[in-house]
Amino acid sequence: MKTGETAKKGLYVGAGAGLVLFALIGLLPGSFIGGAVGLSVAGSIFGIPVGAQLMPRIVVGIFMVLGVMTAGLVFVAGSSLAGWLAGYVIDAIRHEKDEVTDLASQHK
Numbered sequence: 001m002k003t004g005e006t007a008k009k010g011l012y013v014g015a016g017a018g019l020v021l022f023a024l025i026g027l028l029p030g031s032f033i034g035g036a037v038g039l040s041v042a043g044s045i046f047g048i049p050v051g052a053q054l055m056p057r058i059v060v061g062i063f064m065v066l067g068v069m070t071a072g073l074v075f076v077a078g079s080s081l082a083g084w085l086a087g088y089v090i091d092a093i094r095h096e097k098d099e100v101t102d103l104a105s106q107h108k
Contacts, residue, residue, distance in 0.1 A: 019076060
């Protein structure tokens with residue numbers, strides 16, 4: 001087996017798990033936090049209380065989208081990194097075990 005195959009598989013599994021976790025727990029909080037930041041920014045630009053005009057709504061909408069994208073990036077990148085790291089450790093352990101087995105067979 002080639003070195004790095006398990007790390008690559010771990011990366012893919014981690015990315016898939018990150019997408020599922022993001023859909024289950026990250027989507028709504030990302031939208032809420034982005035909306036709160038957007039309201040704060042819109043309030044500082046257009047004055048508080050923020051009215052129902054078009055520009056404040058656009059600012060809040062942009063920040064909501066940014067919040068969702070940031071949450072998705074954190075979930076997918078974090079779990080991908082964790083999956084790759086787990087696969088890399090498994091590859092390293094297998095490679096170490098193969099080297100020990102090869103050295104043992106040479107001494108016989």
